[in-house]
Amino acid sequence: xxxxxxxxxxxxELEDAGLRASIVVRDIKTSNELAxxxxxxxxxxxxAKLPLALAVLDAxxxxxxxxxxxxxxxxxxxxxxxTGQFRHEAHIxxxxxxxxxxxxxxxxxADALLDLVPPAAVMAYLSRIGVHGINVRHxxxxxxxTPLERFQPQDAHLAHSLAxxxxxxxxxxxxxxLDVARTNTGTAIGWADLLQTxxxxxxxxxxxxxxxxxxxxxxxxxxxxAPDFVADDARWASKTGTVLNLRHEAGVVEHSDGSxxxxxxxxxxxxxxxxxxxxxxxxxxxxxxxxxxxxxxxxP
Amino acid sequence: MDLIAAxxxxxxxxxxxxxxxxxxxxxxxxxxASRRLLALEERLGGPxxxxxxxxxxxxxxxxxxxxxxxxLVRLADELEMDAERTLRxxxxxxxxxSCSTRDLAVVDATGRADGIPIEFIRAPPPRRAELVSSAIxxxxxxxxxxEEGRWRVPLGAxxxxxxxxxxxxxxxRRSRVVRPGxxxxxxxxxxxxxxxxxxxxxxxxxxxxxAAGLVPGQxxxxxxxxxxxxxxxxxxxxxLCSESEARDVxxxxxxxxxxxxxxxxxxxxxxxxxxxxxxxTVSHELGxxxxxxxxxxxxxxxxxx
Numbered sequence: 001x002x003x004x005x006x007x008x009x010x011x012x013e014l015e016d017a018g019l020r021a022s023i024v025v026r027d028i029k030t031s032n033e034l035a036x037x038x039x040x041x042x043x044x045x046x047x048a049k050l051p052l053a054l055a056v057l058d059a060x061x062x063x064x065x066x067x068x069x070x071x072x073x074x075x076x077x078x079x080x081x082x083t084g085q086f087r088h089e090a091h092i093x094x095x096x097x098x099x100x101x102x103x104x105x106x107x108x109x110a111d112a113l114l115d116l117v118p119p120a121a122v123m124a125y126l127s128r129i130g131v132h133g134i135n136v137r138h139x140x141x142x143x144x145x146t147p148l149e150r151f152q153p154q155d156a157h158l159a160h161s162l163a164x165x166x167x168x169x170x171x172x173x174x175x176x177x178l179d180v181a182r183t184n185t186g187t188a189i190g191w192a193d194l195l196q197t198x199x200x201x202x203x204x205x206x207x208x209x210x211x212x213x214x215x216x217x218x219x220x221x222x223x224x225x226a227p228d229f230v231a232d233d234a235r236w237a238s239k240t241g242t243v244l245n246l247r248h249e250a251g252v253v254e255h256s257d258g259s260x261x262x263x264x265x266x267x268x269x270x271x272x273x274x275x276x277x278x279x280x281x282x283x284x285x286x287x288x289x290x291x292x293x294x295x296x297x298x299x300p
Numbered sequence: 301m302d303l304i305a306a307x308x309x310x311x312x313x314x315x316x317x318x319x320x321x322x323x324x325x326x327x328x329x330x331x332x333a334s335r336r337l338l339a340l341e342e343r344l345g346g347p348x349x350x351x352x353x354x355x356x357x358x359x360x361x362x363x364x365x366x367x368x369x370x371x372l373v374r375l376a377d378e379l380e381m382d383a384e385r386t387l388r389x390x391x392x393x394x395x396x397x398s399c400s401t402r403d404l405a406v407v408d409a410t411g412r413a414d415g416i417p418i419e420f421i422r423a424p425p426p427r428r429a430e431l432v433s434s435a436i437x438x439x440x441x442x443x444x445x446x447e448e449g450r451w452r453v454p455l456g457a458x459x460x461x462x463x464x465x466x467x468x469x470x471x472x473r474r475s476r477v478v479r480p481g482x483x484x485x486x487x488x489x490x491x492x493x494x495x496x497x498x499x500x501x502x503x504x505x506x507x508x509x510x511a512a513g514l515v516p517g518q519x520x521x522x523x524x525x526x527x528x529x530x531x532x533x534x535x536x537x538x539x540l541c542s543e544s545e546a547r548d549v550x551x552x553x554x555x556x557x558x559x560x561x562x563x564x565x566x567x568x569x570x571x572x573x574x575x576x577x578x579x580x581t582v583s584h585e586l587g588x589x590x591x592x593x594x595x596x597x598x599x600x601x602x603x604x605x
Contacts, residue, residue, distance in 0.1 A: 016485070016517030157507055227476065273510035278474045282515065 006293055007036050010286045017282030018271040019247075022188035025290040028199050028252070028260040034290045038189040039133070041171065041180045042266045045143060045241030046105045047248050048136050048184035050194060053098045053215070055117045055125040057208040060095060067095035071112045080144055082106030102215040102239060107140040114139050126194075129203040133190025137183065143243050146177050148274075160272035163244040177243050191250040191264040199252055199260055213237060216251065223277075225265060228284035229253045229291070238263075245269040247279060253291065261294060263287050304376045306340035307369035309333045310348060310358075314366035318356050319349070390417040391578060392437040394428040396495050396565075396590065397525060398545045403589035407582045414581040424494040432568055439578055441590065442568040445500040449564025450583070451592035455501070456555040457490055457538040458546035466557040469505075470512035472538075485518055487536040491528040492521045496540055501563060505540065508559040525549075544591035565590050 014021050022037040060067040070091040076084035081104045083090060092100070092109070094116065100109035114122075122136045148159035166174050173179040201209040216237035222230070224247065229236045238251020250264040265287045269279050312322035313333075323333035341348050348362035358366065391411070395404065404420050411418040423431060425443040432440035446452045457467045472488040490509070492502055502521065509519050522528040529549055532539045539551060542563070546553035567575045578586075 016515060018516040157511070271510045271516060272507065273513075275513070276510070276515075277476075277513050278515040281474065281476050 003034060003293065006289065007034070010036060010289055014267070014282055014286055017279050018269050018276075019267045019279055019282060020270070021265060021267040021283060021286065023266075023287055023290055024188040024192040024262070024264045025287065025294045026192050026196060026262045027294055028196050028262060031196075032294055033192075034294050035189065036290070038192075039187050040266075041133075041135075041185045041187055042248070042268070043178050043180060043243065043246055044134070044136075044184040044186045045177075045243040045246050045248055046107075046110075046140070047186060047191060047239055047241035047250055048134075049101045049105065049110045049140070050191075050212075050239050050250070051122050051126050051131075051134055051136055052110060052113055052117065053102050053212055054129075054194075054198070054204065054208065055122045056094065056098055056113050057211055058125060058205060059117055059121075061205045061208050065094055065116060068093050070094075071097060071116070073097070073108050073112050076108045080105070080107035080140075083108035084144070098211075099215055099218075102212070103218045104220055105240065107144060110140040129197055131190065131194045131197060133187040134194065135185045142183075143177055146244055147175060148244055156274045157272040160245055160269075160274065164270050164272060175244065178246070186266075188264045188266050191266075192262045195250060195252055195262045195264070199262070213252075219251075224280045225249045225251060225263060225284045225287055227281075228288040229263070233257075245271075247276070247283060249283075255295075259295065261291055263291060301339040301343060302336070303340075303343070304373065306336040306343075307372050309336045310340060310362065310366055311370040311373050313337070313349070314358055314363065314370075387415070388417070390419040391439060391574065392419050392421065393578070393586075394421045394423050394431045394437045394440040395586075396428075396441060396443075397422045397424060398493075398495055398541070398548075398591070399589045400544075400548045403544075403585075407585040407589055410582050410585045411578070416577060416581055418578070418582065425498055429568070432570070435570065438571070438574050439567055439569040441565050441586070443495070443498055443501075444564040444566045446562035446564035449566045450579070451565040451587045451590050453542045453563040453565065453591045454555060454593050455496070455505075455540055455542055455561045455563060456546075456553050458532070458541050458549075458551035458553045459538045460533055460536060460551060462552045463554050465554065467538075467554045468512070468557050469509050469514065469559060472509075472518060473513045474515065474518075485515075489518045489520060489531075489535075489537040491531060491537055491539050492519060493525045493528050493540065494521075494523070495525070496563065497521050501540075501561060504561055505559070508561075542591035544588075562593075563590075565592070 022040050022042060024033065024035045024038045026033040059065040070093050073083045073090045073092055075086045075088055078085060082100050083106050097109040097113050100106035101113060119136045126134055146159065147162055148156060151159050163175055163178055171180040176182050197203055198209050198212060216239060217235060219238050221240045224240055225238065226236050233256040235254040236251055238249050241248035246268055248266045252260055252262050254260050265283050267283050269276060271279065308326060309322055312325050313319055316322050316325060319333050320330055323330040326333065337348055344365060346361040347359050350357055350359055399422065408418045421431060421437055428440040429442060431437045472490065474485065474488065496502055506519055528539050531537050532551065543553045567579060569575045
């Protein structure tokens, strides 16, 4: 009953900020969970780099790939952070590409890795560790080829209006990056399963899990949920995903008392604006409220 | 020839027996009456008047057509009376709900002075269009994009507190700090009334608001002006309205800076003549009632005198 009321309030707050969101908060040890629309498939945006990184790190660990081998990364001419800003061809070691893809969400790095470990291999790895609800289908460079990139900045709201109002029944969308049947997708429960598995480290090679956890702790994109979770006694490790009107973040807050909670927030905005600080804040605040509720249940 | 005037003479001669008495009854010279009868004889193709030395009065032909002439005269009189009555009927105009009673009374009074009494129905924009298309009113003040309208009404934000200067929408932006149990948006919502729930106003202010970092909940669209006003008075929120509207409801008004937003009004009717008649006589007063920028400085001319 109390949860029901909390979820309703959270949903109203999010609606007020123009957001429709899936939020899952889960205690890693007890699996106590609070979920809002947890099983709605949502385009994953850069969250899809998580399973990719896992599959690559696993291939390095098992010796299928040499982590020190350098891959050629084409210049990006301003299409994403990191190598996307490079003007010249670069040669970067596989293990470092993983770090770039996770910590700064480098699309060029992720695509170079995807050449090495294609979507089918990533899906095979996910099914091996028993994580469902996530689909990896295409490369990340595509994320930067949305209608938004074809408009002048002053007309960006047109691209967002298209993203918001263009959806077709059953989550279809003329914009490929937003069409759950064609793009990389995941449910909030699916992402929570992935992170819980990663932190528990049972089905994943311990060294692989440790490396990825460390990368996630070093994520430099910290404006969405991080402000509501970081403190000197709480570490925040996460990966964000943003495309058009989608704002996601999936992470783990590690409290100094040892409790660890997975927080996954996937959101779709109805506001046709590129920068939406209030939406980011509302998402953080909603996640925090649900986190507090779960933590209270876990430690009465 | 004037058929009706000639028929009048014929009817009077039939009734009174002579042209002399008929002319006197109609208040015209006998020569005029005679000329009219002559013209009528030519038109009808037979003699109406006995012109012998012994006899006066109508010929049998004249007596035969006299009843029809009388009917024609009576119909002509009715026609003129109908026309007069119809002209005196008040013109119904559908106006925005925000128009103040006094301003509308000034419009009516000005119209009356020129022989056009006006009555008003206050209604929101979609209802006004409906009223005129279903001919319940003869004219509607339609909401149109500001640059296309006859009148332009700049909009701003009105609140219960006295503020000088202008308002930038980003001033309403939420703080990241949220006090538990406190409504974060109190005082930072801009209420939109049904009068402005139109693409050329609502979408423009929303886009500007979103660009300034506001959330949809900060730009609520209310069901009525009364609802909006109640929230504004109780929470300190702001109301999207014109300066004159703010004055009427006792709020302090500020224009926006950085976003030009205005209502546009145009007269819509099934007859262009109705529009011309009203526009020629009360355009200025109606503009004032709408809160139009050009005429908002002065009220109706007959009361200023």
